[in-house]
Amino acid sequence: MGKVGVKLAVGCAVAACVVASVMVGRRVRRKRAWRRVVKVLEELEEGCATPVARLRQVVDAMAVEMHAGLVSEGGSKLKMLLTFVHNLPSGSEEGTYYSLDLGGTNFRILRVQLGGQRSAIIGHDVDRQPIPQHLMTGTSEELFDFIASSLKDFVEREENVSEHSQSERRELGFTFSFPVKQTSSSSGILIKWTKGFVIEDMVGSDVSECLQQAISRKGLDMRVNALINDTVGTLALGHYHDEDTVAAVIIGTGTNACYLERADAIIKCQGLLTTPGDMVVNMEWGNFWSSHLPRTSYDIDLDADSPNPNDQGFEKMISGMYLGDIVRRVILRMSEELDVFGPVSSKLQVPFILRTPLMAAMHEDDTPDLREVAQILRETLEFPDIPQNVRKLVVRVCDVVTRRAARLAAAGIVGILKKIGRDGSGGIASGKNEGASRSKMRRTVVAVEGGLYTNYTLFREYLNEAMTQILGEEIAPSVIVKVMEDGSGIGAALLAAAAASHSTSSVDTVQIL
Secondary structure, three states, X not given: OOHHHHHHHHHHHHHHHHHHHHHHHHHHHXXXXXXXXXXXXXXXXXXXXXXXXXXXXXXXXXXXXXXXXXXXXXXXXXXXXXXXXXXXXXXXXXXXXXXXXXXXOEEEXXXXXXXXXXXXXXXXXXXXXXXXXXXXXXXXXXXXXXXXXXXXXXXXXXOOHXXXXXXXXXEEEEEEOOOEEEEEOOEEEEOOOOOOOOOHHHOOOEHHHHHHHHHHHOOOOEEEEEEEOHHHHHHHHHHHHOOOEEEEEEEOOOEEEEEEEEHHHOHHHOOOOOOOXXXXXXXXXXXXXXXXXXXXXXXXXXXXXXXXXXXXXXXXXHOOOOHHHHHHHHHHHHHHHOHHHOOOOOHHHOOOOOOHHHHHHHHXXXXXXXXXXXXXXXXXXXXXXXXXXXXXXXXXXXXXXXXXXXXXXXXXXXXXXXXXXXXXXXXXXXXXXXXOOHHHOOOEEEEEEOHHHHXXXXXXXXXXXXXXXXXXXXXXXXXXXXXXXXXXXXXXXXXXXXXXXXXXXXXXXXXXX
Protein backbone atom coordinates (compact mmCIF):
# COMPACT_ATOMS: atom_id res chain seq x y z
CA MET A 1 0.00 0.00 0.00
CA GLY A 2 1.43 3.36 -1.01
CA LYS A 3 1.73 6.43 1.13
CA VAL A 4 -1.46 7.83 -0.32
CA GLY A 5 -3.32 4.66 0.58
CA VAL A 6 -1.95 4.70 4.09
CA LYS A 7 -2.94 8.32 4.59
CA LEU A 8 -6.39 7.59 3.22
CA ALA A 9 -6.82 4.62 5.53
CA VAL A 10 -5.65 6.65 8.50
CA GLY A 11 -8.00 9.48 7.53
CA CYS A 12 -10.94 7.07 7.28
CA ALA A 13 -10.06 5.55 10.63
CA VAL A 14 -9.87 8.96 12.26
CA ALA A 15 -13.18 9.97 10.69
CA ALA A 16 -14.76 6.74 11.88
CA CYS A 17 -13.47 7.38 15.37
CA VAL A 18 -14.83 10.92 15.29
CA VAL A 19 -18.24 9.69 14.11
CA ALA A 20 -18.26 6.94 16.71
CA SER A 21 -17.23 9.41 19.37
CA VAL A 22 -20.04 11.79 18.37
CA MET A 23 -22.58 8.99 18.39
CA VAL A 24 -21.40 7.74 21.76
CA GLY A 25 -21.50 11.30 23.08
CA ARG A 26 -25.05 11.71 21.85
CA ARG A 27 -26.11 8.45 23.46
CA VAL A 28 -24.45 9.43 26.71
CA ARG A 29 -26.14 12.87 26.66
CA ARG A 30 -29.46 11.26 25.78
CA LYS A 31 -29.15 8.78 28.63
CA ARG A 32 -28.30 11.61 31.00
CA ALA A 33 -31.30 13.60 29.73
CA TRP A 34 -33.55 10.55 30.12
CA ARG A 35 -32.31 10.12 33.67
CA ARG A 36 -33.23 13.77 34.33
CA VAL A 37 -36.72 13.14 32.96
CA VAL A 38 -37.10 10.06 35.14
CA LYS A 39 -35.87 12.13 38.08
CA VAL A 40 -38.67 14.64 37.38
CA LEU A 41 -41.13 11.75 37.71
CA GLU A 42 -39.47 10.45 40.86
CA GLU A 43 -39.56 13.91 42.45
CA LEU A 44 -43.25 14.17 41.52
CA GLU A 45 -43.97 10.80 43.11
CA GLU A 46 -42.14 11.83 46.26
CA GLY A 47 -43.87 15.22 46.42
CA CYS A 48 -47.34 13.70 45.88
CA ALA A 49 -46.89 10.80 48.28
CA THR A 50 -49.92 10.09 50.45
CA PRO A 51 -49.03 7.33 52.93
CA VAL A 52 -51.81 6.43 55.34
CA ALA A 53 -50.08 8.20 58.22
CA ARG A 54 -50.13 11.45 56.25
CA LEU A 55 -53.74 10.96 55.22
CA ARG A 56 -54.72 10.56 58.86
CA GLN A 57 -53.01 13.88 59.58
CA VAL A 58 -55.19 15.45 56.87
CA VAL A 59 -58.24 13.79 58.46
CA ASP A 60 -57.40 15.35 61.83
CA ALA A 61 -56.72 18.75 60.25
CA MET A 62 -60.07 18.69 58.42
CA ALA A 63 -61.97 17.86 61.61
CA VAL A 64 -60.16 20.60 63.55
CA GLU A 65 -60.81 23.21 60.84
CA MET A 66 -64.48 22.23 60.76
CA HIS A 67 -64.74 22.75 64.50
CA ALA A 68 -62.97 26.12 64.26
CA GLY A 69 -65.32 27.25 61.50
CA LEU A 70 -68.32 26.43 63.69
CA VAL A 71 -66.93 28.43 66.60
CA SER A 72 -66.69 31.82 64.89
CA GLU A 73 -66.98 33.51 61.52
CA GLY A 74 -63.54 33.71 59.95
CA GLY A 75 -62.09 31.27 62.45
CA SER A 76 -61.16 28.78 59.75
CA LYS A 77 -60.37 28.49 56.05
CA LEU A 78 -63.62 26.51 55.93
CA LYS A 79 -66.61 28.85 55.84
CA MET A 80 -69.00 26.32 57.41
CA LEU A 81 -72.05 28.15 56.10
CA LEU A 82 -75.44 27.65 57.74
CA THR A 83 -78.19 26.45 55.40
CA PHE A 84 -81.04 26.48 57.96
CA VAL A 85 -82.10 23.14 56.47
CA HIS A 86 -83.27 21.10 59.46
CA ASN A 87 -85.63 18.72 57.73
CA LEU A 88 -84.24 16.38 55.11
CA PRO A 89 -86.61 14.22 53.04
CA SER A 90 -87.80 11.20 55.02
CA GLY A 91 -89.21 9.14 52.19
CA SER A 92 -92.81 9.74 53.25
CA GLU A 93 -93.24 12.76 50.97
CA GLU A 94 -96.08 12.46 48.51
CA GLY A 95 -97.35 14.57 45.64
CA THR A 96 -95.92 16.69 42.83
CA TYR A 97 -93.16 19.21 43.43
CA TYR A 98 -91.07 21.50 41.26
CA SER A 99 -87.48 22.65 41.18
CA LEU A 100 -85.52 25.31 39.35
CA ASP A 101 -81.79 24.85 38.83
CA LEU A 102 -79.92 28.03 37.90
CA GLY A 103 -76.18 27.55 37.90
CA GLY A 104 -74.79 28.94 34.67
CA THR A 105 -75.79 29.97 31.18
CA ASN A 106 -78.62 27.40 31.17
CA PHE A 107 -81.38 26.71 33.64
CA ARG A 108 -83.50 23.63 34.23
CA ILE A 109 -87.07 23.17 35.44
CA LEU A 110 -88.10 19.85 36.94
CA ARG A 111 -91.43 18.37 37.96
CA VAL A 112 -91.01 15.45 40.36
CA GLN A 113 -93.77 13.06 41.43
CA LEU A 114 -93.32 11.33 44.77
CA GLY A 115 -95.15 8.18 45.84
CA GLY A 116 -95.03 8.43 49.63
CA GLN A 117 -92.54 5.60 50.13
CA ARG A 118 -88.76 5.82 50.43
CA SER A 119 -87.13 5.91 47.00
CA ALA A 120 -90.58 6.08 45.36
CA ILE A 121 -89.87 8.77 42.76
CA ILE A 122 -92.68 7.90 40.35
CA GLY A 123 -91.24 10.05 37.60
CA HIS A 124 -89.86 13.42 36.71
CA ASP A 125 -89.95 15.75 33.74
CA VAL A 126 -87.17 18.13 32.79
CA ASP A 127 -86.99 21.23 30.64
CA ARG A 128 -83.59 22.80 29.91
CA GLN A 129 -83.30 26.28 28.42
CA PRO A 130 -80.45 28.68 27.63
CA ILE A 131 -80.45 32.15 29.11
CA PRO A 132 -80.23 34.83 26.38
CA GLN A 133 -76.96 36.71 26.56
CA HIS A 134 -78.57 40.13 27.03
CA LEU A 135 -80.40 38.94 30.16
CA MET A 136 -77.10 38.05 31.84
CA THR A 137 -76.20 41.73 31.94
CA GLY A 138 -79.67 43.28 32.17
CA THR A 139 -81.87 43.78 35.23
CA SER A 140 -83.03 41.30 37.83
CA GLU A 141 -86.65 41.84 36.81
CA GLU A 142 -85.88 40.98 33.17
CA LEU A 143 -83.99 37.83 34.11
CA PHE A 144 -86.55 36.47 36.54
CA ASP A 145 -89.53 37.43 34.39
CA PHE A 146 -87.99 35.33 31.62
CA ILE A 147 -87.44 32.41 33.99
CA ALA A 148 -90.93 32.74 35.50
CA SER A 149 -92.51 32.77 32.02
CA SER A 150 -90.66 29.58 31.17
CA LEU A 151 -91.72 28.10 34.49
CA LYS A 152 -95.38 28.94 33.83
CA ASP A 153 -95.23 27.47 30.32
CA PHE A 154 -93.69 24.29 31.71
CA VAL A 155 -96.34 23.95 34.42
CA GLU A 156 -99.18 24.48 31.96
CA ARG A 157 -97.66 22.04 29.50
CA GLU A 158 -97.04 19.28 32.04
CA GLU A 159 -100.08 19.59 34.28
CA ASN A 160 -103.62 18.57 33.47
CA VAL A 161 -106.18 20.93 34.97
CA SER A 162 -107.62 18.03 36.95
CA GLU A 163 -104.24 17.26 38.53
CA HIS A 164 -103.98 20.46 40.51
CA SER A 165 -106.50 21.45 43.14
CA GLN A 166 -107.23 25.17 43.27
CA SER A 167 -106.69 25.03 47.04
CA GLU A 168 -103.18 23.59 46.68
CA ARG A 169 -100.21 25.86 46.14
CA ARG A 170 -97.35 24.43 44.13
CA GLU A 171 -94.05 24.19 46.00
CA LEU A 172 -90.70 24.99 44.35
CA GLY A 173 -87.13 24.23 45.41
CA PHE A 174 -84.60 26.69 43.98
CA THR A 175 -80.98 25.63 43.36
CA PHE A 176 -78.97 28.82 42.94
CA SER A 177 -75.26 28.14 42.37
CA PHE A 178 -73.85 31.60 43.03
CA PRO A 179 -72.36 33.10 46.22
CA VAL A 180 -75.23 33.70 48.64
CA LYS A 181 -75.50 34.55 52.34
CA GLN A 182 -78.29 32.26 53.49
CA THR A 183 -80.79 33.91 55.84
CA SER A 184 -83.29 31.05 56.12
CA SER A 185 -83.92 27.70 54.46
CA SER A 186 -85.81 29.52 51.71
CA SER A 187 -84.03 32.87 51.41
CA GLY A 188 -80.58 34.30 50.87
CA ILE A 189 -78.80 37.49 49.86
CA LEU A 190 -76.75 37.50 46.66
CA ILE A 191 -73.14 38.38 47.48
CA LYS A 192 -71.81 38.59 43.92
CA TRP A 193 -72.36 37.22 40.45
CA THR A 194 -70.00 34.80 38.70
CA LYS A 195 -70.00 32.78 35.44
CA GLY A 196 -70.55 35.78 33.17
CA PHE A 197 -73.56 37.32 34.96
CA VAL A 198 -73.40 41.05 35.71
CA ILE A 199 -76.77 42.20 37.09
CA GLU A 200 -75.82 44.95 39.49
CA ASP A 201 -79.29 45.78 40.82
CA MET A 202 -79.64 42.30 42.30
CA VAL A 203 -76.46 42.20 44.39
CA GLY A 204 -77.53 42.51 48.04
CA SER A 205 -81.07 41.36 47.27
CA ASP A 206 -82.93 38.24 48.37
CA VAL A 207 -82.74 35.92 45.36
CA SER A 208 -85.81 33.91 46.41
CA GLU A 209 -87.88 37.06 46.75
CA CYS A 210 -86.82 38.21 43.28
CA LEU A 211 -88.01 34.90 41.84
CA GLN A 212 -91.18 34.88 43.94
CA GLN A 213 -92.16 38.37 42.76
CA ALA A 214 -91.64 37.34 39.12
CA ILE A 215 -93.76 34.22 39.64
CA SER A 216 -96.53 36.36 41.12
CA ARG A 217 -96.34 38.81 38.22
CA LYS A 218 -96.97 35.89 35.86
CA GLY A 219 -100.03 34.82 37.84
CA LEU A 220 -98.57 31.44 38.74
CA ASP A 221 -99.66 29.93 42.07
CA MET A 222 -96.29 28.68 43.30
CA ARG A 223 -94.17 29.27 46.38
CA VAL A 224 -90.37 29.22 46.63
CA ASN A 225 -89.93 27.28 49.84
CA ALA A 226 -86.33 26.02 49.57
CA LEU A 227 -83.13 27.79 48.47
CA ILE A 228 -80.09 25.53 48.22
CA ASN A 229 -76.83 24.82 46.44
CA ASP A 230 -76.14 21.62 44.53
CA THR A 231 -74.25 19.92 47.39
CA VAL A 232 -77.20 20.28 49.77
CA GLY A 233 -79.44 18.90 47.02
CA THR A 234 -77.20 15.84 46.76
CA LEU A 235 -77.47 15.28 50.52
CA ALA A 236 -81.27 15.58 50.30
CA LEU A 237 -81.41 13.06 47.48
CA GLY A 238 -79.14 10.67 49.38
CA HIS A 239 -81.20 10.97 52.55
CA TYR A 240 -84.42 10.38 50.62
CA HIS A 241 -83.03 7.07 49.33
CA ASP A 242 -81.24 6.09 52.55
CA GLU A 243 -81.90 7.58 56.00
CA ASP A 244 -78.33 6.79 57.12
CA THR A 245 -76.94 9.43 54.74
CA VAL A 246 -75.12 12.04 56.83
CA ALA A 247 -72.89 13.84 54.30
CA ALA A 248 -72.64 14.67 50.63
CA VAL A 249 -69.63 15.42 48.47
CA ILE A 250 -69.44 16.73 44.93
CA ILE A 251 -66.25 15.86 43.07
CA GLY A 252 -66.47 17.09 39.52
CA THR A 253 -65.16 20.20 37.80
CA GLY A 254 -65.32 21.80 41.23
CA THR A 255 -65.70 20.23 44.65
CA ASN A 256 -67.64 20.87 47.84
CA ALA A 257 -69.13 19.03 50.78
CA CYS A 258 -71.95 19.40 53.29
CA TYR A 259 -73.09 17.31 56.22
CA LEU A 260 -75.57 17.06 59.08
CA GLU A 261 -74.35 18.79 62.23
CA ARG A 262 -76.00 19.01 65.62
CA ALA A 263 -77.39 22.51 66.15
CA ASP A 264 -75.82 22.69 69.60
CA ALA A 265 -72.38 22.14 68.05
CA ILE A 266 -72.70 25.30 65.96
CA ILE A 267 -71.19 27.50 68.64
CA LYS A 268 -71.15 30.71 66.59
CA CYS A 269 -74.96 30.63 66.62
CA GLN A 270 -75.51 29.19 70.07
CA GLY A 271 -78.63 30.64 71.66
CA LEU A 272 -79.78 32.14 68.38
CA LEU A 273 -81.14 29.06 66.65
CA THR A 274 -84.71 28.31 67.67
CA THR A 275 -84.91 24.81 66.19
CA PRO A 276 -83.11 21.99 68.02
CA GLY A 277 -81.80 18.87 66.37
CA ASP A 278 -79.62 18.85 63.28
CA MET A 279 -78.79 21.37 60.59
CA VAL A 280 -77.10 20.92 57.23
CA VAL A 281 -73.80 22.83 57.11
CA ASN A 282 -72.31 23.82 53.77
CA MET A 283 -68.56 23.48 54.32
CA GLU A 284 -67.21 25.09 51.13
CA TRP A 285 -64.38 22.62 51.60
CA GLY A 286 -62.55 23.63 48.41
CA ASN A 287 -60.84 26.29 50.52
CA PHE A 288 -59.52 23.81 53.10
CA TRP A 289 -55.79 24.02 53.69
CA SER A 290 -53.27 22.27 55.92
CA SER A 291 -49.51 21.99 56.05
CA HIS A 292 -50.02 18.23 55.83
CA LEU A 293 -51.28 18.47 52.24
CA PRO A 294 -48.54 17.23 49.84
CA ARG A 295 -47.91 20.33 47.74
CA THR A 296 -45.45 20.42 44.84
CA SER A 297 -43.84 23.18 42.80
CA TYR A 298 -46.45 22.52 40.10
CA ASP A 299 -49.25 23.25 42.59
CA ILE A 300 -47.51 26.43 43.69
CA ASP A 301 -47.11 27.64 40.10
CA LEU A 302 -50.69 26.73 39.19
CA ASP A 303 -51.98 28.65 42.20
CA ALA A 304 -49.83 31.69 41.39
CA ASP A 305 -51.10 31.73 37.80
CA SER A 306 -54.76 31.34 38.80
CA PRO A 307 -57.29 34.18 39.09
CA ASN A 308 -57.60 33.40 42.82
CA PRO A 309 -54.11 32.80 44.28
CA ASN A 310 -53.96 31.57 47.88
CA ASP A 311 -57.61 30.54 47.61
CA GLN A 312 -59.35 27.18 47.06
CA GLY A 313 -56.14 25.28 47.77
CA PHE A 314 -57.84 21.91 48.38
CA GLU A 315 -59.96 22.24 45.25
CA LYS A 316 -56.86 22.92 43.16
CA MET A 317 -55.38 19.60 44.27
CA ILE A 318 -58.42 17.32 43.90
CA SER A 319 -60.97 18.68 41.41
CA GLY A 320 -61.45 18.08 37.71
CA MET A 321 -60.87 21.72 36.87
CA TYR A 322 -57.18 21.45 37.74
CA LEU A 323 -55.85 17.87 37.48
CA GLY A 324 -55.28 18.00 33.73
CA ASP A 325 -53.34 21.23 34.03
CA ILE A 326 -51.08 19.82 36.75
CA VAL A 327 -50.21 16.99 34.34
CA ARG A 328 -49.59 19.52 31.56
CA ARG A 329 -47.15 21.39 33.75
CA VAL A 330 -45.23 18.20 34.54
CA ILE A 331 -45.04 17.26 30.84
CA LEU A 332 -43.78 20.77 30.07
CA ARG A 333 -41.01 20.36 32.63
CA MET A 334 -40.07 16.97 31.15
CA SER A 335 -40.03 18.34 27.60
CA GLU A 336 -37.56 21.00 28.71
CA GLU A 337 -35.24 18.28 29.99
CA LEU A 338 -35.42 16.00 26.91
CA ASP A 339 -36.36 16.63 23.30
CA VAL A 340 -37.99 13.19 23.03
CA PHE A 341 -41.31 15.06 22.79
CA GLY A 342 -39.84 17.06 19.92
CA PRO A 343 -39.49 20.84 20.05
CA VAL A 344 -41.49 22.28 22.92
CA SER A 345 -44.96 22.78 21.47
CA SER A 346 -46.56 26.19 21.82
CA LYS A 347 -49.75 24.34 22.73
CA LEU A 348 -48.03 22.90 25.80
CA GLN A 349 -47.63 26.46 27.09
CA VAL A 350 -51.42 27.06 27.05
CA PRO A 351 -52.99 26.71 30.52
CA PHE A 352 -55.82 24.17 30.81
CA ILE A 353 -55.45 22.96 27.22
CA LEU A 354 -55.13 19.43 28.59
CA ARG A 355 -58.54 18.95 30.15
CA THR A 356 -59.05 16.37 32.86
CA PRO A 357 -61.29 14.08 30.72
CA LEU A 358 -58.40 13.81 28.25
CA MET A 359 -55.99 13.11 31.09
CA ALA A 360 -58.32 10.39 32.38
CA ALA A 361 -58.52 8.85 28.89
CA MET A 362 -54.71 8.64 28.76
CA HIS A 363 -54.54 7.24 32.28
CA GLU A 364 -57.06 4.51 31.50
CA ASP A 365 -55.73 3.66 28.02
CA ASP A 366 -55.53 -0.15 27.97
CA THR A 367 -54.31 -0.60 24.38
CA PRO A 368 -51.01 -2.55 24.14
CA ASP A 369 -49.17 0.31 22.44
CA LEU A 370 -50.98 3.13 24.31
CA ARG A 371 -52.23 4.50 21.02
CA GLU A 372 -54.87 6.68 22.70
CA VAL A 373 -52.13 8.40 24.69
CA ALA A 374 -50.24 9.07 21.45
CA GLN A 375 -53.38 10.37 19.76
CA ILE A 376 -54.26 12.79 22.58
CA LEU A 377 -50.69 14.10 22.78
CA ARG A 378 -50.65 14.56 19.02
CA GLU A 379 -54.07 16.19 18.63
CA THR A 380 -54.08 18.27 21.82
CA LEU A 381 -50.43 19.16 22.39
CA GLU A 382 -49.12 18.71 18.82
CA PHE A 383 -46.52 16.09 19.78
CA PRO A 384 -45.85 13.83 16.76
CA ASP A 385 -44.69 10.21 17.01
CA ILE A 386 -44.17 9.84 20.74
CA PRO A 387 -42.11 6.71 21.57
CA GLN A 388 -43.85 4.09 23.67
CA ASN A 389 -41.52 4.50 26.65
CA VAL A 390 -42.46 8.18 26.78
CA ARG A 391 -46.16 7.31 26.53
CA LYS A 392 -45.71 5.05 29.56
CA LEU A 393 -44.05 7.93 31.38
CA VAL A 394 -47.02 10.20 30.68
CA VAL A 395 -49.43 7.55 31.99
CA ARG A 396 -47.40 7.34 35.19
CA VAL A 397 -47.63 11.13 35.61
CA CYS A 398 -51.42 10.90 35.22
CA ASP A 399 -51.48 8.12 37.78
CA VAL A 400 -49.47 10.05 40.38
CA VAL A 401 -51.62 13.18 40.09
CA THR A 402 -54.92 11.26 40.11
CA ARG A 403 -53.95 8.97 42.97
CA ARG A 404 -52.99 11.93 45.15
CA ALA A 405 -56.27 13.72 44.36
CA ALA A 406 -58.45 10.70 45.10
CA ARG A 407 -56.68 9.83 48.34
CA LEU A 408 -56.87 13.42 49.59
CA ALA A 409 -60.59 13.51 48.78
CA ALA A 410 -60.97 10.29 50.79
CA ALA A 411 -59.14 11.91 53.73
CA GLY A 412 -61.48 14.88 53.51
CA ILE A 413 -64.52 12.60 53.67
CA VAL A 414 -63.15 10.72 56.67
CA GLY A 415 -62.41 14.09 58.27
CA ILE A 416 -66.14 14.89 58.12
CA LEU A 417 -66.96 11.51 59.64
CA LYS A 418 -64.42 12.10 62.41
CA LYS A 419 -65.98 15.47 63.25
CA ILE A 420 -69.40 13.85 63.81
CA GLY A 421 -68.06 10.71 65.46
CA ARG A 422 -68.78 8.38 62.55
CA ASP A 423 -65.23 7.20 61.84
CA GLY A 424 -65.11 4.70 64.71
CA SER A 425 -62.82 6.86 66.85
CA GLY A 426 -65.44 8.97 68.56
CA GLY A 427 -64.06 12.02 66.76
CA ILE A 428 -64.41 15.45 68.30
CA ALA A 429 -68.19 15.37 68.44
CA SER A 430 -69.53 16.48 71.80
CA GLY A 431 -72.51 15.04 73.59
CA LYS A 432 -74.62 11.99 72.80
CA ASN A 433 -73.06 8.59 72.33
CA GLU A 434 -71.31 9.20 69.02
CA GLY A 435 -68.08 7.85 70.48
CA ALA A 436 -69.47 4.38 71.08
CA SER A 437 -67.21 1.38 70.89
CA ARG A 438 -65.82 0.43 67.51
CA SER A 439 -67.85 -2.78 67.60
CA LYS A 440 -71.04 -0.70 67.61
CA MET A 441 -70.12 1.54 64.68
CA ARG A 442 -73.30 2.85 63.08
CA ARG A 443 -74.00 2.34 59.40
CA THR A 444 -73.01 5.58 57.68
CA VAL A 445 -73.71 6.65 54.11
CA VAL A 446 -71.95 9.40 52.16
CA ALA A 447 -73.67 10.58 48.98
CA VAL A 448 -71.28 11.43 46.16
CA GLU A 449 -71.99 13.17 42.88
CA GLY A 450 -69.75 14.51 40.11
CA GLY A 451 -68.12 13.17 36.99
CA LEU A 452 -64.64 12.81 38.48
CA TYR A 453 -65.93 10.11 40.82
CA THR A 454 -68.70 8.60 38.71
CA ASN A 455 -66.95 8.51 35.32
CA TYR A 456 -63.27 8.10 36.21
CA THR A 457 -62.85 4.47 37.29
CA LEU A 458 -59.29 4.71 38.61
CA PHE A 459 -60.07 7.85 40.61
CA ARG A 460 -63.04 6.08 42.19
CA GLU A 461 -60.99 2.96 42.99
CA TYR A 462 -58.18 4.99 44.54
CA LEU A 463 -60.65 6.95 46.70
CA ASN A 464 -62.45 3.83 47.93
CA GLU A 465 -59.14 2.09 48.62
CA ALA A 466 -57.87 5.05 50.66
CA MET A 467 -61.05 5.22 52.75
CA THR A 468 -60.64 1.55 53.65
CA GLN A 469 -56.99 2.11 54.58
CA ILE A 470 -57.75 5.16 56.73
CA LEU A 471 -60.78 3.69 58.50
CA GLY A 472 -59.32 0.22 58.90
CA GLU A 473 -60.76 -3.15 57.94
CA GLU A 474 -63.04 -3.25 60.99
CA ILE A 475 -64.77 0.11 60.47
CA ALA A 476 -64.68 0.51 56.67
CA PRO A 477 -67.59 -1.90 55.95
CA SER A 478 -69.89 0.36 57.99
CA VAL A 479 -69.19 3.36 55.74
CA ILE A 480 -70.90 3.24 52.35
CA VAL A 481 -70.28 5.66 49.51
CA LYS A 482 -73.34 5.94 47.27
CA VAL A 483 -73.44 7.62 43.88
CA MET A 484 -76.27 10.12 43.38
CA GLU A 485 -77.50 11.72 40.20
CA ASP A 486 -79.07 15.17 39.84
CA GLY A 487 -79.07 16.45 43.39
CA SER A 488 -79.35 20.01 42.05
CA GLY A 489 -82.61 19.11 40.31
CA ILE A 490 -84.40 16.24 42.03
CA GLY A 491 -82.80 17.06 45.39
CA ALA A 492 -84.21 20.58 45.31
CA ALA A 493 -87.72 19.25 44.62
CA LEU A 494 -87.35 16.79 47.50
CA LEU A 495 -86.38 19.63 49.86
CA ALA A 496 -89.42 21.57 48.68
CA ALA A 497 -91.51 18.53 49.59
CA ALA A 498 -89.82 18.18 52.99
CA ALA A 499 -90.33 21.89 53.71
CA ALA A 500 -93.99 21.66 52.75
CA SER A 501 -94.55 18.77 55.16
CA HIS A 502 -93.00 20.87 57.97
CA SER A 503 -94.63 24.15 56.96
CA THR A 504 -96.06 24.68 60.41
CA SER A 505 -92.56 24.99 61.84
CA SER A 506 -91.13 28.45 62.27
CA VAL A 507 -88.41 29.60 59.89
CA ASP A 508 -85.10 30.44 61.50
CA THR A 509 -83.48 33.71 60.62
CA VAL A 510 -80.42 34.81 62.54
CA GLN A 511 -77.89 37.55 62.40
CA ILE A 512 -74.35 36.20 62.67
CA LEU A 513 -72.62 38.31 65.26
